[in-house]
Amino acid sequence: MTLLVISPDYASHLLPLATLATRWRDAGERVVVATGPSTAGIVADFGLERVDLTLGRGSNPGVIRADEQPRDEGASLRGFFDATCIGMVQTLRYQARERLTDLMWDPVGRGRRVLEIVDRVRPDAIIVDHLAFSARMALQTAGVPYGGVVLGHPSALPVPGEVYGYPPFWPRAFSPAEDDLAELRALCDRVAAGFTGEWNRAARELNGRAADVSDAFATHGGAHGGTVLYNYPAELAETEGRMLPPHAFLGSTRRDEQVAPDILEWIARDEPYVYVSFGSFLSVRDDVLSRVAEAVRRLGVRAAIATGATPPGALGDVPDGWLVRTHLPQVRLLASAAAAVNHGGNNSVTEALGSGVPLLVLPFSTDQFAGAATVERTRVGVALDPNAATVAEVTDALRGLLGGGDGAGDLDVDRGLLRKIAEGQAARPGPVVAYEVLAGSRSLTSERIASGSPAADR
Incomplete structure (x- = not known):
């Protein structure tokens, strides 16, 4: 069996997709990853094959900086970062205006390249990032089934009555x-x-007989035998009452990580700690990161902080015993953390919940607001406005998550639900679920490709 993985050239997208592919790799099956050059090292670290596929004008090998991007992408990123400093609606408005150039970059050229790769690789199953719109458009146009992976809150794939970006x-x-x-x-x-x-x-243009779709953001390939794979815990999504397409919940895609001996020694100390990360994009918000650091200092507990694009000096005085690095092994640190602070990114949220860690979410953009609301509603954590929350408010929230002092009762964390989520994911990890779903559809995929080149109508 051959699995084809299609990912944008962004580490935050490729890491969970490559982790799903490890189930195929470990079974001795062939895995080919189609992505850009920036993340080639990640593909190699996972021991997978790679073919070149550029799906957008930007890239991100782990930490994104505007001055390291092409001119147009750098300007777009700076505008986005500025918008996050103003607030929720301003950020969502900015992202909406940027969306056409962000998401459908050279769609015909990229679509043809995707179909060429499918012709060459002849996969039995295909996993595609939901946001790889050009790739999904080409596959759907050619009638090739795939598993579309939603790396975000389920609302990243709109259902009737919803619109993407709102x-x-x-x-x-x-x-x-x-x-x-x-x-x-x-x-x-x-x-x-x-x-x-x-x-x-x-x-x-790819296929003159292609049928129009009514909402490209909401399309998911189900008509061709595809299944939506939500990288999200079912225990949270089921409370929302949304009409979802044919799907499976992966829970999370927690990967094995290489961890330096000094970090393992730090983790092993018998002292609680808070894990803090704003991911590869939002780590640029040093003002918010420094407020979180001050809150942890006031609590007198240890912190493990992945600073990303923020210079460590922006955090202020770093107490002895803290772990502060540009990059940290997030999955391993979350496995032992007492609480986590993040921006509501999909990897950060799902990996924390997969370890039963309560969350303080400070959302900045896109589906992070819906995800933060779900965390709040299901009582697996608390959400605050990153631009408005004071150090005192962050301190109180963390005190409640850690389970002591005044204000803890206000949060009313459902630690039973946290345990249930973690135990369920340990029993059936995301890669196992994805394999079970797609292994059943592999004959359909290979038959569609074998019956005639999917690029035949180009």
């Missing part, structure tokens, strides 16, 4: 004005219509 819910800490929300919704509707038109035009 959060269906958000945490209590945010109170956007009704007029601003109406303007954002109208903008997202316009962007979705324009994006869908671009998808349909590109699909017809």
Whole structure:
């Protein structure tokens, strides 16, 4: 059996997808990863084959910096970072306006390249990042089944009544004005219509008989035998009452990591610690990271902080016994953490929950607001506004997550649910679930390819 993995050239996307592929790799089956050159090292570290596929103008090998990107992408990133300093609606508005160039870069050229790779690799199963829109458009146009992996809150794939880019819910800490929300919704509707038109035009260029889709953001390939794989715990999603397409919940994709001996020694000390990371993008927000660091200092507990794009000096005085590095082995540190602080990114949230760690989420963009609201509603953590939360508020929230002092009762963390999620994922890890789902559809995939080149109608 051959598995083809299609990923944008971003570490935060490739890491969970490559982790899913380890189930095939460990079974002695062939795995080919189609991605860009920036993440070639990650593919090699996983021991997988790689073919070159560039899906966008930007890349991210682990920490993204605007001055290391092509000029247009660098300017877009700086605008995004500036918007996050203003607030939720401003950020979502900015992202909506950038969406056409971000998500459908050279769709016909990229689509043809994807179909060439499928012709050459002849996979029995395909895993595709949901946000690799050009790749999914090409596969759907050619009638090739695939497992689309949603690396985010389930609302990243809109269901009827929703529109991409407009959060269906958000945490209590945010109170956007009704007029601003109406303007954002109208903008997202316009962007979705324009994006869908671009998808349909590109699909017809690839295949003149391609049928139009009504909402390119909401399409998922199910008509061709595909299944949506949500990298998310079912225990959280089931509380939302949304009408989901044919799907499976992976829970998380916690990977094995190489951990330096000094970090293992640090973890082994019999003292609780808080793990802090804002991921590869939002680590640029040193103002928020420094407030979190001050809150942990006030509590007098240890901290493991992945600073990313933030210079460590921006954190202020670092107490003896803290672990502060640009990069840290997140999965391993979360396995022993007493609490975690993050931006609501999919890897950060799901990996923490997979270890039963309560969360303080400070969301900045996209589906992070819906994810933070879900964390809050299911009582596996608490959410605050990163631009408005004071050091005292962050301190109180962390004190409650750690389970001591005044204010702990206000959070009412459901530690039983945290244990249930962690135990369930230990019993059936995400890669096992993905393998079970896609192994059943592999004959369908290979038959579609064998019956005639999927690129035949180009």
